Amino acid sequence: MGASSQISQRNIRKRYELERAKRRIEILPPEGVPIHFEVASLGSRLGAQLLDLLITHVGLLLLFLLVIFNFSVPFSQVAAFFILLTFALRAPYYILTELVWNGRTIGKRLSGLRVISADGQRLSAYQIVVRNLMKELEVFLPITLLFGLGGTSGETRIFMIVWLLMTFATPFFQKRNQRIGDIIAGTYVIALPKTDLTKELAQDDGVSAKRFEFTPSHLEHYGRFELQTLESVLRSQSRVPGLEKREREVVEAICKKIGYLEPVRFEEGHTFLSEFYTAQRAFLEGRSLLGDKREDKFHQKKD
Amino acid sequence: MSDTNLSASGASTLRSARFRAEREGDWKRLEGLVRKVESSGVRSLSYHDARDLAATYRQTVSSLSVAREISLDRSLLDYLDNLSARAYLVVYAPQGSVRGLAAQLLLYGIPQTVRRCAMPLLIGFGAMLLGGLLGYALFEQDTSWYEFLHPGEMSGDRSPLATREQMLSSLYDPNVSFTDQLSAFASFLFSNNARVALMVFSLGVLCAVPNFVLTLYNGVLLGSFYAVFADKGLGYDVFGWLSIHGVTEISAICVACAGGAQLGLAVLMPGSLTRRDALRYRGRDATKLAILAVIMLVVAAVLEGFFRQLVQSAETRLLIGWGFGAFWVYWLFFTGHQAEEGA
Numbered sequence: 001m002g003a004s005s006q007i008s009q010r011n012i013r014k015r016y017e018l019e020r021a022k023r024r025i026e027i028l029p030p031e032g033v034p035i036h037f038e039v040a041s042l043g044s045r046l047g048a049q050l051l052d053l054l055i056t057h058v059g060l061l062l063l064f065l066l067v068i069f070n071f072s073v074p075f076s077q078v079a080a081f082f083i084l085l086t087f088a089l090r091a092p093y094y095i096l097t098e099l100v101w102n103g104r105t106i107g108k109r110l111s112g113l114r115v116i117s118a119d120g121q122r123l124s125a126y127q128i129v130v131r132n133l134m135k136e137l138e139v140f141l142p143i144t145l146l147f148g149l150g151g152t153s154g155e156t157r158i159f160m161i162v163w164l165l166m167t168f169a170t171p172f173f174q175k176r177n178q179r180i181g182d183i184i185a186g187t188y189v190i191a192l193p194k195t196d197l198t199k200e201l202a203q204d205d206g207v208s209a210k211r212f213e214f215t216p217s218h219l220e221h222y223g224r225f226e227l228q229t230l231e232s233v234l235r236s237q238s239r240v241p242g243l244e245k246r247e248r249e250v251v252e253a254i255c256k257k258i259g260y261l262e263p264v265r266f267e268e269g270h271t272f273l274s275e276f277y278t279a280q281r282a283f284l285e286g287r288s289l290l291g292d293k294r295e296d297k298f299h300q301k302k303d
Numbered sequence: 304m305s306d307t308n309l310s311a312s313g314a315s316t317l318r319s320a321r322f323r324a325e326r327e328g329d330w331k332r333l334e335g336l337v338r339k340v341e342s343s344g345v346r347s348l349s350y351h352d353a354r355d356l357a358a359t360y361r362q363t364v365s366s367l368s369v370a371r372e373i374s375l376d377r378s379l380l381d382y383l384d385n386l387s388a389r390a391y392l393v394v395y396a397p398q399g400s401v402r403g404l405a406a407q408l409l410l411y412g413i414p415q416t417v418r419r420c421a422m423p424l425l426i427g428f429g430a431m432l433l434g435g436l437l438g439y440a441l442f443e444q445d446t447s448w449y450e451f452l453h454p455g456e457m458s459g460d461r462s463p464l465a466t467r468e469q470m471l472s473s474l475y476d477p478n479v480s481f482t483d484q485l486s487a488f489a490s491f492l493f494s495n496n497a498r499v500a501l502m503v504f505s506l507g508v509l510c511a512v513p514n515f516v517l518t519l520y521n522g523v524l525l526g527s528f529y530a531v532f533a534d535k536g537l538g539y540d541v542f543g544w545l546s547i548h549g550v551t552e553i554s555a556i557c558v559a560c561a562g563g564a565q566l567g568l569a570v571l572m573p574g575s576l577t578r579r580d581a582l583r584y585r586g587r588d589a590t591k592l593a594i595l596a597v598i599m600l601v602v603a604a605v606l607e608g609f610f611r612q613l614v615q616s617a618e619t620r621l622l623i624g625w626g627f628g629a630f631w632v633y634w635l636f637f638t639g640h641q642a643e644e645g646a
Contacts, residue, residue, distance in 0.1 A: 027391070031361065033368040035391045036384050102398045114392075122396045125404050130590050141501055159502070183579075184586050192392075194338075195385040197330065198378045202320050228377040235378060281375050282317050288373065289318075 010298050013225065025176060025188055027120035035120075039176045040113045040191040051107030056093050060086060083144060090140065094132040099125060103187075112193045118186040127185040134181030138167040201234055202278040211268065212275045218258040219283040223294035227284060230254075230277050234270075247273060257297075319374045326366050330383070333359035333390055340393045360390045408594070414639035416591040420561060423568065423592070427561035430515045431553060434522015441523070442530035452527050467535045496552055496600045500559040504593055507563020508582075511571060514563035521556060543617030546624030547610060552603035554631060555596045562592035595635075602627065 025037040064082045068075060097105040103115035103123045115131070117123045142160040171177045176188055233250055236243065247269040254276060255264065264272045284294055315321050336356045339347055348356065367383040374380055417424065441448040499521060506513035525545075532541035565585050573581035606623070614620050 029364070029391055029395060031364045033364045033387070035364075035388050037388050099399075099401045099404070102392075102396070116392065116396060120391075120395060122399055125399060125401075126587060126590070129594075130586065133590065133593065137501060137505060141497060145497075163505075184583065186583055192389060193385070194389075195382050197327070197334075197382045200320055200323060201376070202315065202317050224375055227375050231377055278317070281319070284375055285318055285373065 007298075010296060013296070023176065025116075025118075025190065029120070037116065037188070037190040037192075040189045042171055042177055044111050044113060044191060045177070045189055048105070048107035048111040048113050051110055052094070052105050055106055056090055057086065060089065087136070087140070087144075091132055091136050094135065095129055098123075098128045098132065103128070108189075112191060113189055114192050115187050115189055118188055123187070127187050130185040131181040131187055134179075134184060138180055139164070142167075198235060201231060201274065202281050203274065210275055211271055212262070212264075214258075214260075214276060214279040214283075216283065218260055219280055221258050221297060222280060222284075223296040223299045224284065225296035227277070227280055230273065230280070234273055234277060244269065319370075319376060319379075322366075322369065322373065323376075323379060326362065329359045329362045330366070330386060333363050334386055337386070337389045337393050341389070345393070345397055356390075356394070360394050363387055363390060408591075411639040411641075413591050413595050414635050416588050417595070417635040420565060420588055420592065423561035423564040424558070426511065426515060426564040427518060427557035427559075428554075430518035430560060431522040431525075431557050434519040434524075435526035435529070436522075437519070438523035438526025438528075439530045439533075440526075442527045442534075446534075449527055449531060452524055467537070471537060471540065496555070496604060500556055500596055500600060503556060504559045504563045504589075504596070507560070507565070507567040507589075508570060509567065511564045511567025514560050514567065518556065518560040525553070540617050543620035543624075544611070547614065547620040548603045548607035548624065550624040550628040551599050551606060551631070554628070555599035555603055558592050558599065559596040562589040562596060565589040565592060599631070 023039050025039060026034045027037065028034050060082060064078065067073065067078055094105055098115060101109065104113070108114060115123060115128070117127060142164050146157055146160045146164070167180055170183075171179045174183070178188065182188065230250070233247065244266075248266060251264055251269045251272055254260070254273075287294060315324065332355060336348065336352055336359070339352070340356075345353075363383065364387050367387045370380055370383050438452070441452075499517070503514045503517050506517065529538070529541060529545070532538060566582060566589050569581040569585040570578055576584060606627070610623060611620070614623060
């Protein structure tokens with residue numbers, strides 16, 4: 001591999017990590033350790049929104065159908081009344097749930113999303129009211145007007161279409177996917193999944209015997225990035241079918257790179273990777289204690 | 304879990320593994336507490352829980368700081384990042400008090416805002432008044448303006464060509480059923496008032512010009528509409544017909560315009576703030592004006608949809624309409640002086 005392609009490979013990775021860091025929300029608490037929040041993806045926000053719509057509208061819709069089929073009232077009048085009812089129900093639902101559950105509607109709770117204040121402080125009632133009233137203005141009222149209640153004129157339709165396009169486009173162009181209501185209220189929507197503490201992979205108590213021996217000459221090739229890639233391979237265990245074959249490929253790639261000559265039997269693949277991981281991590285930790293932080297396998301070349 | 308075996312069988316040779324084994328208990332404890340608060344609120348914590356929450360939170364955040372420095376274990380870092388973020392929100396962004404927020408807003412927030420927003424309100428009501436006078440003057444000068452301003456209404460009951468009797472009956476029509484009123488109520492609210500108010504408010508952000516023009520235009524329509532009837536000597540009747548809901552509805556549109564103007568002024572004259580900050584700052588008042596406009600529009604739609612048909616005499620219509628007007632003035636200008644505004 002040529003030096004220039006190595007550099008570009010590294011730059012791509014760096015740019016990717018930078019991009020990720022830029023999208024992250026960083027808040028500095030009094031403890032002085034920056035806390036990171038992950039911006040919620042637009043897909044998951046849409047999902048939460050649909051769930052909320054389901055919750056607020058299904059009951060009304062059933063009631064509506066019941067009235068339509070059981071009483072002889074003109075469709076348009078009942079429709080008008082029910083649309084009115086949805087307006088009376090919707091904004092209060094969002095505002096109340098976000099007030100009571102601290103920035104989480106039921107849909108957001110189920111999708112692991114949450115609204116936080118941009119300054120990291122407690123979410124104020126004002127912020128919640130604004131972002132949800134703006135949601136009415138941004139989306140629901142224009143849609144109702146677009147599909148015409150009480151004779152909407154052509155110009156109004158065009159205005160509403162332009163308006164809707166604008167409001168839907170805004171989150172795509174915002175660094176942190178804020179919609180207009182979020183910008184005005186000063187809020188972010190974050191994804192807050194429950195992450196479990198996984199098992200420690202480095203199984204080295206310094207006592208039990210090792211199947212494989214690694215010398216410093218084997219361990220000086222890789223850096224943090226490769227170690228963490230190996231970690232993801234080891235952690236993916238039982239989930240992926242055909243894992244053994246994949247592990248075999250990794251074993252071969254590693255042996256070739258580090259010049260490990262002793263043969264590794266097929267059924268020993270996992271043990272090899274696990275022991276190599278432990279040895280490599282111990283080695284890198286030792287180097288970093290001496291001030292030599294190795295980001296990736298290109299650590300010997302300075303750019 | 305194997306972690307416990309690990310710590311039991313003696314220290315690992317890896318510094319990061321020892322680091323984890325020593326602190327894992329605290330993290331687990333914090334995770335349990337955070338989970339508890341997330342599902343059932345801070346109040347579910349006992350005294351000991353609350354004390355542990357503070358202590359384990361600080362320990363975990365300091366672990367995070369160390370782990371970012373020394374740990375190469377991606378999943379451990381992710382776990383600590385996530386746990387610290389959740390715990391941070393529990394500690395620093397707890398649930399606010401919900402009780403009394405609406406009362407606070409109605410009793411103090413909105414009246415105080417209205418008194419504070421003299422300039423935008425002047426713009427809103429000024430535009431409407433100016434438009435009304437302009438519309439009236441235009442019609443007086445040349446009746447064909449009406450056709451230009453109200454296209455499609457030339458053949459109806461409310462045009463310069465209609466007879467006095469036709470126009471009179473359009474103002475007084477007692478034969479309306481309840482369901483008609485209901486749908487009339489809904490369509491008034493959506494097709495007309497809400498649309499105008501929404502446009503007037505949201506366009507304000509474009510330097511307060513479009514909302515001024517739009518409000519002015521609404522004033523012109525209104526002025527010319529009044530002029531048609533006044534021309535036939537029905538000025539008093541149409542005044543009553545308009546007053547019953549119009550006092551509230553037209554004021555609501557003016558208030559929406561004022562809210563838009565508030566945003567526009569933030570863009571035009573941000574002062575020492577950046578435009579974004581100015582928008583956010585003035586947005587607080589604009590929002591309250593918008594809420595006020597919504598309240599007034601709903602009241603106006605009730606008046607227009609139900610009472611205008613129920614009440615058939617011009618005097619009662621005037622009384623109801625201006626009675627509401629007096630109520631708004633009293634509420635917005637003479638109440639809510641005492642407490643500091645919090646909501």
